[in-house]
Amino acid sequence: MPGLGSIGMPELLIVLVIIIIIFGVGKLPEIGGALGKGIREFRSASQGLESEEKSTEEENKEEEKES
Numbered sequence: 448m449p450g451l452g453s454i455g456m457p458e459l460l461i462v463l464v465i466i467i468i469i470f471g472v473g474k475l476p477e478i479g480g481a482l483g484k485g486i487r488e489f490r491s492a493s494q495g496l497e498s499e500e501k502s503t504e505e506e507n508k509e510e511e512k513e514s
Contacts, residue, residue, distance in 0.1 A: 466478075
């Protein structure tokens, strides 16, 4: 099973054709927009967690310096 990780152009075309058959051509922009919005929200949430983590670390360092 070493070749499971690589997806080539023929596989992507097959997936695209199946998606078009299931959802239809008219629904594709809506699905793409929803997918893009979900990815944007995920990125902003993960960046928020990173900045929150950094600020907590900085506060802990300041408290250690003060004591």
